[in-house]
Amino acid sequence: MPITETNIDPDALTLQIVADFTVPVARLWDAYTDPRQIERFWGPPEWPATFTRHDAFVGGLSKYRMTGPDGSSSAGYWQWTAVDPQRSFEVRDGFAGEDGEPKTEMPSMSMVFEFAETALGSRLTTTTSFDSLEQLEELKSMGMVEGTTAAMGQIDAVLEDLATFAHELPTASQLVGDTQVRVSRVVRGSVEQVWQAHTDPELLRRWQLGPDGWSMPVCEYGAEVGSALRTEWRDDASGEQFGFVGTVLESQPPTRLVTTERMISPADPEGADSPETTNELTLTAVSGGTLVVYLITYPSAEVREMVLQTGMVAGMEDGYARLESAVL
Template identity: 45%
Template sequence: MPVTDVITDTENLTMTVIADLAAPVERVWEVYSDPRQLERFWGPPGWPATFTSWDQTVGGRADYTMHGPRGEKAAGTWEFLEIDRPRGFAVIDAFADDDGHPDPDLPSMRMTFTFEQTAEGTRMVNTSHFASAEALEQLIAMGAIEGTTMAMSQMDAVLQDLRDYAQGKGTQVTLLDDVHVRITRLVEGPRELVWRAHNEPDLMKQWLLGPDGWEMTEVAVASEVGQSYRTSWAPVGDTEGEPFGFEGEALLIDAPRRSVQTERMIGMPVETLNDLNLYEEDGATLITLYIEYPDKETRDMILATGMAEGMETSYARLERELLAV
């Protein structure tokens, strides 16, 4: 992950995040100056940001909203204080209410970003200055350190060309913390078709099969928030194994970019939260699946079943059977 250190200084009322990025200063400046690129990593996994206004001039303002996996929203605003292209900038960062006004019940801070060239790329130093020790402690208690670290873990995919970042690497599993996992797979095909392949029963039956020798026997798709879905598989011919399936509810649908569902193996009480995100660049689509487990033991048990290997077989079939047509 890019973050190499997080330093809290209760005497000087600051929190400093240091990240080493494998990109030149000019490229780092670019992603912090383009709201479409910035919103790919500003919110932590499961809470992507959408910038609704952007005026990166001294005295200008940017407004954004982060959307949680269960429909939650958290709004924020930046007021630009200093701009030193491409070496850095400073803003007043504040939580905002539904009307975009700073929320007086939540801490605001002056944030400075500096980008310094290194032998490997760029060192980013982000320092937040607080008005009081209580404000600093409140933000830390809200999970700012963990959230910032996980948000920055998304930057590599933004800084690099998408194919350079993911092509040929297959299905990648990253443990974000004890209960959160990120799974990524680049597929050669447009996002619209990849979305359809995840949501249309006839297409799902062609690729979403896991290892060879299995067939999908039941597909009931949730097309609206609040609806339930159900999928089942069974072995074919001499393939060993017992039929199984999953069920759950749709919590968020933002076609063709994002869907969030709960998931339970049929007959089992354990439930996960599955947050699917699709991003297209130059005709290729990066599939990113964030999974939230109830605890570390469940996470490790499910990953040990060979889940990632089965997903890779399915994704390879997706490219071969649907996207290459």
């Protein structure tokens, strides 16, 4: 159990938890800023969490849902208010509705996570500040201390699991809920470099080439909200063509880009008959480079399965391997 101290101060309206670890600060920081890792310990063992969004930058938002053994669920959010990389971050933590959006009428609290080096590794001090004594007592009565203690008891296993999150692993996918998939890979390069590679048409032409023998004659891309996107590929031997069109819905350079996407073909040049997806790209600095996370939302589970069976994830891995070797 990493927790070494727990203090409740009714006068200061704070709950402080101190935990010590035998890993470097960088490793502990990655565990908290990587959605694949934090969801393995944020909820108590019987209430595991799933993060559908996790922005480790000021102004960002995290969305998570904890699911109980009976199938019931409880959703929450973080609003990121301060970030000092590998030193500290501060969030506003609160309850969310079924749609994942913050429920502002419910109590929320400020949480500060402070990371420090120690002789044996690292120390994490988490200070939760409440708005009133009533709020502190209410959340305490709801089992907040016990739940946090149980959740943090899982961190050591995540920190020891170096293989699952190694930066040299290929692109991997994880089903989320009924209609989403999360695709992740650590790419060698800075967040700024990886962002540029995903939004600059000239760079995209160099690594998003599709299968061998294919070219990208059309690449209209950008990161401005409202921008129309269009990419087209062609088999130079057979002349076969396909592509995608979409629109930029949200842009927070260099960390987050949300777009729509529909598949197009010569017979359907605007994708009118193609199901539309929403693609949320998030870039996070981690040890070894930049964690690239795509959360893709499909109109149905059937469409999700159909797309995954096309070899989409393997194709993305080919592209990222080319990105590292030819662009970064």
